[in-house]
Amino acid sequence: MSTDGIRLGVDIGGTFTDVVLERAGAYYTTKVLTTASAPEEAIMAGIAQVCGESNVELSQISTIIHGTTLATNALIERRGAKTALITTKGFRDVIEMRTESRFEQYDLNLQLPEALIARNHRFVLNERMDASGKVLVPLERTDVEALADFIKQEGYDSVAVGLIHSYLNGAHEQLVREVLLEKIPDLTISLSCEVSPQMREYERFNTVAANAYVKPLMKSYLTRLVGRLKATGITCPVFLMHSGGGIISLESASEFPVRLVESGPAGGAIFAANIAGRYNANRVLSFDMGGTTAKICLIRDQTPKTSRVFEVARTYRFRKGSGMPISIPVIDMVEIGAGGGSLAHVDAMRQIRVGPESAGSEPGPACYQRGGDHAAVTDADLVLGRLDADNFARGTIRLSTDASREALQGDVGEALDMAADTAAFAISEVVDENMANAARVHAVENGEDLSGYTMIAFGGAAPLHAGRLCQKLGIDRMIVPPGAGVGSAIGFLMAPFSFEATRSIYMRMTEFRPAPIKALLKELAEEARAFVRTCDAAAEITCDYKVFMRYAGQGWEIPVELSEQDASNPTASCYREKFEQTYTALFGRTVQGLDIEITSWSVNAATRVDPPAIVSEVQTGRQAAPDGSRELFDPAAGGYGSAGTFQRDHLSPGKSVTGPAIITEAETPIIVPSGFTAVTQSDGCIEVFRDAARKSEGVAA
């Protein structure tokens, strides 16, 4: 996409709205408090600020790229439209019965989350497709008409349609829409065969329900936003970041608002992918740790890992299964309840537990002295010497080490007979281990081994913990970019226009027929290209082809990437070979004598994004002189020692800092562990290397 002109990235989060203005490669950034009742207000305020700073007239802005948690929050807080779900007779309760399991096996007082659309708002039609997409029971138009009259009478704002096996044949869903629109022309309607054409009824119905639920709200918000922008003279196009890491038009976003869920974190992953590109890092773990949660994402070859299903609104300690599954193309990340505000306690086994309960910003950790008296990760970080009590958050909050010690002693030390220092160390170790475990499990689920990875750390608390995480994960190299606090909004400006078209069509390798495959992939490519074309009339568009394959009889497919050549000239032997290669990489060995099948087909069309300029990396530099020193706890050695402090602003490119050291900046200090060396790079990133690894790779010391 064009990167000329003046572009804005706008990210609405739960607490802050971040605005980034980019002009000729330079960034002007601001954070303003989110205005939940009218989110466009904060955007306008933020835009005014960055334009003021950069001397840009509002009318000069050429593009706005926007991501938001509004859809996510509406789902979490259940503030959506009056929505009806229409489904197949016999399946009224699919979204309520979930998987019928319990996400916590040992809690006798477990409560399941309420269905997004309550039972009395779910209606059924007598119709049925079979598992090959053929009609078993035809849908009678008169039945739909009767239901449409009732929907009208009850005054529903939005309707979700989810019918059994509609991912194979959407004809009945389309008929429902046709009749509803005849009777109620201004009704908002979402079809599961369009929103999420994937097998597994619970995930698909839930996804279409979520889409319908937030659609009126998002439509109205986006319309208001464009109106406000126009009124102030900003007439440039507005695009939306989607959860899959690409950009879509305002119209697509209004039609499929569920795709905006998690767009903020997706921007963060794109940001990290861009940094990865600058450093030619092909295996990257992005680590984004804020006040309440940490997010971890794998980035291969500068492309974040994607998935087709994820969960929003987890209701039980971020436990898998306690939220709502949404099956859409999404950047795959794990989110766990581990942030600076996460609270620590000791459980019945005398084990230290950290999170997911968080002190938040109010009352905050004990050291804030704003009424919080429980030990948070930030308290541990303070006692361990990682934070400067007098210089926190640009000096806006003075931290009390005494208050931290008292809380650490009270919440953990007394129960375990540990001094406050040991308790702080233990809390820090537990939270780091939790994050490391999440990263490891995530890596295994993706068939990856983290040694040899580069970590890219951003978000408020990440630079404090990233070094230790590298030690735990056996990672030898990490990068802390500048502007890490508004990483997501910067990421929006780096994303391509993209759209993924998918179909679930089953085909055994023994029944491999090249002609229909070629036609199908061509059709998907055209569909995806057409969407992207609406965003950018001129840009070059490239297509990525992927099929999902498995041994016939397995339930979980693995993505197999195809080349343009494989798509236009498909052969069974090539598809089989690619599957076996991918399967072996994931699970060790192939299974003999079984047929292989393809279950879905996907084509992602995207505008070309110019790769970032490669930074000529400096691995060793001139030793910088410290500004001072303070006592810093060294987890690997298990004790305190003196560490030099350095101001990031003072570190010109090529300067190096040997750990243990603390690099301070306006936001969060970077902890350089012992055995690691930090080197400032020409683009302002700080790169931290494990010394032993540098030597072993023969880098001159």
Next chain:
Amino acid sequence: MSAPSMESVANQVMWNRLISVVEEQAQALVRTAFSTSVREAGDLSAGVYDLEGRMLAQAVTGTPGHVNAMADAVAHFMREIGVQNMYDGDVYITNDPWMGTGHLHDITVVTPSFYKGELVGYFGCTAHVVDIGGRGFGADAHSVYEEGLRIPVMKFAERGEVDLSLVNIVRNNVREADQVVGDIYALAACNEIGHRRLAGMLDEFGLDNLESISAFILEHSHRATVERIAQMPQDVAVNTMDIDGFDKPVHMQVRLEFHDDHADIDFTGTSGVDRKGINVPHVYTKAYACYALKCAIAPEIPNNAASLAPFRVSAPEGSILNAPHPAPVALRHVMGHMIPDVIFGALHKLVPDSAPTEGASSLCNFQVSLRPRSDGNAPPDTTRAEVLMFNSGGTGARPALDGLNATAFPSGVMTMPIEATEHTGPVVIWRKELRPDSGGAGKQRGGLGQYMEIGARDGHEFDFSAMFDRVHHPARGRNGGKNGGATTIGLDDGGAMQGKGRQAVPPGRKVLLALPGGAGYGDPMQRDRELVLRDVERGYISRRSAMKDYGVPEDKLPPERPKTI
């Protein structure tokens, strides 16, 4: 900082790590498995064991009957194989009901873990496969010999070489050979993942073996469990519950006694071994008895050998809860899943209002064996297939909360998506939705059961293997709460069917199921009026039930929805 406290921090970290390692192990199994019971329903378990065969950690993903039974399994492998005969690259296997997890359909795979050339521990995992030969999954056998292939404890692979003779024997004895053999490979692969992660952990912490971390985990778990038990009244209670059985009722009786450092759970007085396949090997009885008490009094203590040890379970040999070889045991879970209900009843007598009342409890399984219709009218594209489904009724109401609708307690396994099920064979699931009025009335209402309708695609007929209880013995309410709805089963033309056993379904006919509800807790007249009205509005209860069971006057009820919608 003192050395002991540093070591304690390291141990804390490693304990977390081991739990994470076995979770990775379980996820690898789900991703590579073939049977829907494993990949969709999570009927599996995974764990890591020390050199003495003591379980140190289990995956969060998994079902209690497997996990707690598997806690004992490794000791059998050590004895039968002999530690001196174990080599790096070995993989062991069995499906022996008395040494594994209670029936032939569960295959247990154990892999010794070698580190720097020395044996340091074991990884074990279990999964329920779709078929194991014999009569097929169901209650109909009269001895375990009719229930299918029994694989003794033996080597599946030695030094990395798979025993292809064994694979061949399995292939020739089961109905869905690809799925079953594929699942055995998946079990072996998942232990391998666990082993790799363990080696990484030992590297990182500079350890040569699991000795110190094993001692730490077991000591802490034991102490915490005993502390909880010590808080219970040191007293005795007896409780009984009757359930359907195969063709004659089964009487379950438990005597629960708390001592200062352990609990005794004894099933003397329970019915004897049944002639049909609903008997329970002791290992499975123990698994669910431990699970029930652990949920009630020490839920957050991780499962391992030491946290299970203070729960001492006994049942007289020859009783249905301690059935000796060669009793038929295929449906051991139907009785086994009822054990928590009978224990909770006893616990309530010692500590009132500390546990749920009775629920559907037994997982409502059925297996459908489809084939081209046998009257000569089968079209050419018809096939044979075995389709297994897990479904759940409602759970019993809790002292302060309603029961859960259509939720698997105690087993916790997932149902299979019907769209996935219909891809595994020519079956059509016509209905799967909540069953109004099946939750027992109460101040806290029982969870709802569900309706199901099962048929075959045109040109097919099928046998339906039923595995249901609570047809004649619905879940009983507590403190004035009403009973849950009973199970019903029949054909759509009115033909009668039994709750258990393999039954033929003619072409064109459907099986209609109403799965049971959980019972209510407390006097329904005391239920919050708002909740009763909500239940009517949502259709969880009928207007009639609101008036009759909860005393709501008709004019206070929300308006009726038009019949056509």
